[in-house]
Amino acid sequence: MKNEFCIYSKSCFIEGDFIEATLHIQDDKIHAIHTGYKVIHGIENLNYEHFSVIPGIIDAHVHINEPGRTYWEGFDSATKAAALGGTTTLIEMPLNANPVTTTVEAFNEKKSAAENKLHVNCGFYGGVVPTNMADIEELMVSGVFGIKGFLTHSGIDEFPNVQSDHLKAIAPLLRQHDLPLLLHCELADSNTPEVKNEFSYQEYLHSRPDRWELNAIKLALEIQEQFNIKLHIVHLATAEGLPVINERKKNTNLVTVETCPHYLFFNAEDIPDASPIYKCAPPIRDKKNNDRLWNAMLNSEFDFLGSDHSPAPPEIKQLDSGNYFKAWGGIAGLQFLLSALYTSGKNRGLSLKVLLPLLTSKPAKFLNLDHKKGALKEGYDADIAILDTEASFNVTEEIIAHRHKASPYLGQELFGKVIHTFVNGKQVVKNSQINSLNQGQLLLKKRT
Ligand SMILES: [Zn+2]
Incomplete structure (x- = not known):
């Protein structure tokens, strides 16, 4: 039987604006878009008049730890969490699974591990390490979709950092x-100053100063200019990096x-000692810095936003001991990418019209998927989220679908609730609950 239905809303995000429209879905595609209200006989007509209909979120920065560290996070739990948060496509980083994705063999292992566990679309990056030059x-x-590297220790020994000569x-x-x-x-x-108190957030923050980021960015830009390559700077945390990038x-x-949302949502001044749930690298910096990140965001200086979901089990996050220097550096936030940004953006004058492209059409462009994803357009994949912009919800352990419940968003009240999510024309989330499984596709970058 053909998969065919309509979605109507007074508020569909089409070509940069919210308009009243009816989306006609056929199989896995947006077959047609009619302005205004339209009933098509003989198929189901879904009326979401009080919700916003938006393109599915594209999260181009996610760590899933399968195979090898599935007890940290796996494809099944991560892609369910993504769908519940309105994310319909994610791109997975070459670490921290084991093996890391630095060879074709490891890439094949990863693709096999993902089989029958993809509830949203998923593509992959490869990695560069000193030993895979050949x-x-x-x-x-x-x-x-790209090659990821580190200029400093990555956190896991199987993914050692490279030097500028490797990149050249x-x-x-x-x-x-x-x-x-x-x-x-x-x-x-x-x-960097000698560490005296491993439980102090301020000492952790000062152990990874702005200067580290700035020096790496300068080096990266030099190589970019010398070879005229595409360079993407992931998870910028220091506002000092922006002038040289611009x-x-x-x-x-x-x-x-x-x-990433955690650099915009939290400030160092509010992070308690002995709470490594907030630990990530580069670290969440002070409010003055983060205000500058916000200004940059409102000023369109970021090309897109990603969750950098990088979870770990509570014992590896050192949640009991509270030791910032022994804890895994990574924030679990995949499920809350849209809502966290919408919530903090509300008070900063960030409209959905500005936020949504940073989570949809702009990452699609970066990934060369903008001919079929990242927008509500005729002929595009029917990856769609239905958002209640008026509703708020509390982040409780019960609603977190990540493998582990530990997340700095736990206990927060967030605005912008994802009610339904469609992936490739199938309803994966219905009334904020998982409704159908395995509707995601494995995405491979087309050779150019
Ligand atoms: Zn990352």
Whole structure:
């Protein structure tokens, strides 16, 4: 039987504006969009007149730990959480599964591990480490959406950081295959103060200063300019990085930068000691810095936003001991990407019209998926979220669908509740509950 139905709302996000429209879905595509209210006989007509109908969120920065560390997070739990949060497509990082995605063999293992567990669409990045120089080209052409590297210790020993010479060695290949280099920009130096209290957030913050990020960004931009490659700076936390990035952007459209909701939602001043649930790298900085990130966001200086969901079990997060320096650095927030940003944006004058492209059409463009995803358009994939902008909800353990409940969003009241989610034309979330499974597709980057 053909999958065919209509979605009507007074408020559909189409071509940058909210308008009254009826979306006619056929199979996995948006077959037609009619302005205004329209009933099509013989099929189901879903009336969401009081909700906003928006393109499914695209989260281009997610860590799922399967295979090898599935007890941290797996495809089943992560993609359910994504769907509940209105995310219909995510791109998975080459760490922290085991093996890490630095070879084609490991990439094949990851794809096998994801089989029958994808409740939203999922693509992958590959990784660069000092030991995969010889076979990274094979990985580049295997369907990954980009190559991720670190300039400082990644947190897991199987994914050692590279030096600038490694990046220079692979840059011609990145250029040839038109793939972005995604870089974790922190460059460690030894000028940081001696740590006296491992439970102090301020000491953790000062152990990874702005300067580390800025120095790494400068190095990355130099390599970008030398080889004219696509460079994406992941999870910018220091506002000091923005002027140099903006300066380079005047001369190239190959540089992109993202930030994450936790850098916008939380401030260092409010983070208690001995609470490594807030630990991530680079760290959440002070309010003055984060206000500058907000200004940059309102000023369209970020190319898109991603969750950087990087969960770990409570014992590895050191939730009992409270030791910031022993704890895993990573924030679990996949499910709350949209709602957390909408909530904090409400008080900052960030309208949904400005926020939504940063979570839909702009990441789609970065991923070269903008011919079929990231917008409500005729012929596009029917990846759609239905949002109640008036409703709020409390983040409780019961509603968190991540593998582990530990998240700094636990206990927060968030606005913007996702009511329904459609993935490839199938209703995966109904009334904020999982409704059908395995509707996600594995996405491979097309060779250019
Ligand atoms: Zn990350």
